[in-house]
Amino acid sequence: MRELQELSSKLLSEGDVSVVIGYEEGPRGVRPAFIRTPEETNRLVFDHRAVQNLAVYLSPRRAHLRKRGRPAVVIKGCDARAVAGLLRESQISRDDVVLIGVRCGGVYRDPESNGPLSEENVADRCTGCDLREPGHVDHLVGELPSEPPATDRRKSRIAGIEAMSPEERFDFWSSELERCIRCHACREVCPMCVCERCVCEKTDPSWVESSPHLRGALAWQITHALHLAGRCSDCGECERACPAGIPLSLIKGKVNQVVEDRFDYRAGDDPDVPSPLGDFRLEDDQEFIK
Amino acid sequence: MNEATAARPSSEGEAFEPRIVAFVCNWCTYTGADLAGTSRIQMAPNVRIVRLPCTGRIDPLFVVKAFERGADGVIVSGCHPGDCHYTAGNYHARRRFAVFRETLSFLGIDLDRLTFSWVSASEGRKWSEIVNETTARVRELGPFTSYRDLVDEG
Numbered sequence: 001m002r003e004l005q006e007l008s009s010k011l012l013s014e015g016d017v018s019v020v021i022g023y024e025e026g027p028r029g030v031r032p033a034f035i036r037t038p039e040e041t042n043r044l045v046f047d048h049r050a051v052q053n054l055a056v057y058l059s060p061r062r063a064h065l066r067k068r069g070r071p072a073v074v075i076k077g078c079d080a081r082a083v084a085g086l087l088r089e090s091q092i093s094r095d096d097v098v099l100i101g102v103r104c105g106g107v108y109r110d111p112e113s114n115g116p117l118s119e120e121n122v123a124d125r126c127t128g129c130d131l132r133e134p135g136h137v138d139h140l141v142g143e144l145p146s147e148p149p150a151t152d153r154r155k156s157r158i159a160g161i162e163a164m165s166p167e168e169r170f171d172f173w174s175s176e177l178e179r180c181i182r183c184h185a186c187r188e189v190c191p192m193c194v195c196e197r198c199v200c201e202k203t204d205p206s207w208v209e210s211s212p213h214l215r216g217a218l219a220w221q222i223t224h225a226l227h228l229a230g231r232c233s234d235c236g237e238c239e240r241a242c243p244a245g246i247p248l249s250l251i252k253g254k255v256n257q258v259v260e261d262r263f264d265y266r267a268g269d270d271p272d273v274p275s276p277l278g279d280f281r282l283e284d285d286q287e288f289i290k
Numbered sequence: 291m292n293e294a295t296a297a298r299p300s301s302e303g304e305a306f307e308p309r310i311v312a313f314v315c316n317w318c319t320y321t322g323a324d325l326a327g328t329s330r331i332q333m334a335p336n337v338r339i340v341r342l343p344c345t346g347r348i349d350p351l352f353v354v355k356a357f358e359r360g361a362d363g364v365i366v367s368g369c370h371p372g373d374c375h376y377t378a379g380n381y382h383a384r385r386r387f388a389v390f391r392e393t394l395s396f397l398g399i400d401l402d403r404l405t406f407s408w409v410s411a412s413e414g415r416k417w418s419e420i421v422n423e424t425t426a427r428v429r430e431l432g433p434f435t436s437y438r439d440l441v442d443e444g
Contacts, residue, residue, distance in 0.1 A: 161396065170398025170436045199351070207351050215440050219354050222393065226350050229389045251396065258392045263385070277389070280381035282371065288391060289384065290407040290420060 003141045004046055004074070007100060009038040011072050017098050018069030021057050023050045029111025032057070034068075046074065046102050046142070049111045051123060053235040055082035055191040060091050072098035072138075076107070077131025080269035081233035082191035084136065087271035089231075091194050094271075101137030106148025109240075117148055124154040124249060125236050135269045154253050161250065173218070179244035180217035182210060186224065186238035186248055192231045199223060225251045230259050230277035233267050308362040308428040310337045312421075313348045315368035317375040318410045325414035333418040334425035337365065344368065346379030350390040353404070357437045363403045363428035365420060370408040380408075402427055403434060 008020040012035070022044045024033035029049040035041055054073050057065055065071070075083060083099060086092045106117050106126035113121045126148040133140060161169055184200075187193045200208035200220050208223060209216030224238075232252050239249040260266050262285060263276035314320045320341045326333065342348055345368030353364050366387060374380040387406055395401050405424045409417045 164398075166395070166398050166400040167436060168398070169396065173397050174436075174440070207355065215358060218397070218440070219351070219358065222354055222397065223351060225393055226386075226390060229386075229393075251393070254396045255389060255393055258389050262388055277382075277385055280378065280385050282381070284381070284384055285388070286371070286384055288388065288401075288406055290405065 001045060004100065004102065005041045005044050007139055007141060008035060008044055008072065009041040011098060012036070012041065013038045016070075017072040020044070020072045020074070020100075021054050022046070022074040022100075023052070023054075029108075029113075044074075048106065048108050048117055049113070050074075050076065050102075050104075051107045051109075051111045051240065053079045053082055053189075053191050053233070053237050055079045055086065055233075055235075056189060056237070058083065058086055058092050058097060059191060059194050061194055061196055070096060070098065072100055074100045074102055075134055075137065076102055076104040077129060077134045077269065078104075078125055078233060078235050079191075080131060080134035080136065081267045082235060084269045084271040085192055085231055085233055085267065085275075086194070088273075088275060089194070099134075099137040099139070101134035101140045103133050103140065103142040103144050105132065105145025119149045119151045122149050122151055123236060124151065124253075125234050127151050127154075131269060136271065154249065157247070158250055158254055158257070161254075174214055176246050177217040177221060178214050180212060180214075180221075180246060181244060182212045182217065182220070183243060185241040185243060189237040189241040190224075190228070191233060191235065191237070192228055193224075221248070221251060225255050228252060229255050230263070230265060230275045231267075232256055306429065306433055308336050308425060308433070309360060310363040310365060310421075310424060310428060311356040311361045312337050312339045312365035312367065313345075313352055313356075314339055314341060314365075314409075315345050315347075315375075315380075316341055316343050318369035318373060318408075319367040319417065321411035322409040322413045322417045325411065326417045327414075329414050331414055331418045333421045336425045336428075337421050344374065344376050344379035345383035346374075346376065348383060350386065353390070353394075357399070357434065358440075360438060362431075362434045363405070363424055365405045365407065365424055367405075367407045367409050367417075367420065370410055373410060398436070400431060402431055 011017045020035040022033050023030040023046055024043040032052055107123050108121050109123045127150045208219045234256055236249045265276040356364050368380050407420045
């Protein structure tokens with residue numbers, strides 16, 4: 001923690017960056033903080049509660065943040081995958097940002113949790129995470145932690161849905177998506193949603209109905225999942241941000257699984273690995289095409 | 291409600307005729323379908339064709355929209371690998387639809403309602419088979435009620 005604060009203070013006082021985006025104590029666990037002066041850096045914290053993916057503040061869609069000048073961003077291994085995605089797609093330039101990588105031993109599902117990480121309170125994405133240390137960063141802080149506890153919660157839920165008949169699956173998702181109020185928190189919190197104007201806000205023609213009706217909710221979630229295919233960094237922020245508690249990371253998890261099985265691709269922290277949906281092989285499987 | 295929905299038989303006694311939307315590429319499948327027509331090949335009249343420049347132009351949202359507007363089945367068809375007029379459009383589409391169909395399946399849409407095929411400009415016969423097979427399969431499945439209810443209710 002001390003190391004992170006001192007580094008941030010140094011970056012700010014030397015004028016290297018004009019804002020450090022990190023975590024501070026908030027009303028519910030920790031919250032994102034925008035630190036502008038060296039004196040404020042003592043507010044910075046980092047622990048298992050740091051669930052938020054701060055790479056979202058790098059998106060070019062957030063032009064008002066860009067105006068604040070060059071940022072330094074505190075990123076975990078999973079956040080580094082989102083940063084790599086933005087770099088891969090030339091949404092940001094590497095020189096425009098300073099990356100402070102923190103060694104991470106997993107985070108809670110719910111930022112309000114406390115105590116040691118356990119199978120019950122660990123975030124789904126931490127299972128199988130091999131990025132204790134984010135790569136391609138400018139600075140790396142923190143002690144090397146032990147591996148987070150593993151949970152097969154998400155895997156077993158996905159398997160449970162797959163075991164249903166198509167009608168049962170449709171009913172399951174209908175009952176979940178019926179609660180959607182179309183607030184688009186899932187989009188706002190998504191680091192890979194970079195469009196300046198989202199397709200679901202286009203009204204002429206209207207591709208995705210915007211009223212809080214199951215029809216539009218289903219179309220929107222299909223769209224979001226497919227726009228993220230091969231791009232999703234699996235940060236699970238869409239599900240955490242959802243005020244209706246819709247298990248959105250099951251859809252994203254399923255799509256990521258399909259992409260991994262078919263194209264042997266898993267989102268990593270290396271921006272030079274091409275995205276599978278922007279690429280193809282002549283010998284790709286086509287068993288489903290007649 | 292759009293015209294296509296209004297034309298649908300609604301009374302109980304009438305046999306169910308599936309309504310199928312085909313998204314096809316201009317260069318191969320559309321021409322193949324044209325050949326099927328000029329060759330006077332008989333086939334099920336249930337398919338409405340939407341012609342697009344390339345399978346790479348087919349946004350998965352088109353398919354979702356077709357279901358929203360009351361389609362019971364969808365065909366997506368284009369040039370065989372290697373034949374794309376734009377060199378690689380169908381290769382990109384192949385990857386996209388591989389992910390798309392599994393996503394739809396996970397969300398509860400029966401994959402038997404979807405047909406993907408490669409039909410070249412000379413394969414009028416194959417096109418008629420795709421149309422007949424898909425129509426028969428979707429007729430067997432019946433109307434896509436789960437999605438239709440969702441369309442009708444508001």
